[in-house]
């Protein structure tokens with residue numbers, strides 16, 4: 001184990017209070033081995049407990065990304081205000097952008113201000129190495145996304161991460177089916193969407209704790225074309241759940257009162273008000289531009305040329321009502337939202353820059369961005385029916401446990 005990982009792990013273990021770091025020889029041995037099997041099980045059971053609590057109480061855990069301090073602070077404010085248990089996540093891109101140790105340090109510092117259970121999660125780890133490194137760094141959960149590989153490879157990679165994570169008390173999310181990005185080529189639903197029978201087989205073989213499914217959402221801002229009706233495939237969600245739960249119960253891996261957590265990715269709604277806000281100050285004379293573009297007397301090639309210069313953000317996503325239904329009626333356990341945050345954050349800065357042109361202090365324009373992050377998070381937590389649901393729940397990262405009433 002490298003010095004760096006040792007250091008970070010000790011930092012985490014010391015915050016859990018699980019390990020005595022008095023410096024005695026025995027303590028040193030214990031540190032090297034990490035958690036005992038009992039400690040690892042207790043830690044994992046607690047993370048699983050938040051998912052069960054969400055599914056049994058008709059809400060979802062909101063999973064929001066942060067790349068830097070401003071968005072993290074905005075999220076902390078929202079989690080506390082909403083009194084909602086949630087998940088803050090770091091992507092591989094964020095780890096590259098901001099330095100992984102700095103992000104962990106920021107989160108550990110933020111934990112002191114967080115008054116509700118908040119889990120730290122790796123979003124879309126595309127290789128085992130990244131996932132294992134995050135597990136060593138003290139994340140509460142990681143996602144291994146091997147969905148671009150064939151089924152057998154996906155199983156192999158997910159199983160490896162699940163075994164490594166479980167031995168260290170870390171919850172593991174897998175993905176089956178392809179959740180498209182806006183730039184991907186369109187292929188048929190059957191090729192794209194998660195197959196219920198395969199999902200049951202996948203979960204049984206890998207032991208992953210939750211599964212991201214492809215049922216109609218996409219990553220990015222253009223989730224649907226103009227003529228498409230945005231929808232979620234509720235029948236498929238139900239079928240996936242039933243197949244997985246029947247299989248796991250038959251294998252003695254799921255209790256009678258437990259449910260298997262499913263995860264929705266790419267669940268931004270890209271609402272018209274956010275699109276309007278982010279495009280408000282696009283630096284072209286928009287009215288004139290649109291007039292020329294729509295003028296039938298203007299030659300097609302000229303209009304095509306103009307379209308290339310249209311730098312405004314387009315978008316269409318699934319309405320917030322449908323997500324609300326996925327949570328309340330179909331026990332969706334975790335919902336990832338990112339694009340709507342990006343739109344709100346950027347819109348706030350654009351707005352400030354144009355209307356306060358002489359000001360140049362970063363604190364001045366980052367404040368509205370932080371505020372916008374809080375507002376979007378509050379709106380999403382409400383959509384997920386999570387507001388107020390932290391009452392009576394144990395905190396993450398200490399020795400507290402779920403009580404019978406939680």
Ligand SMILES: [Zn+2]
Nearest residue numbers: 124265266336
């Ligand atoms: Zn995703």
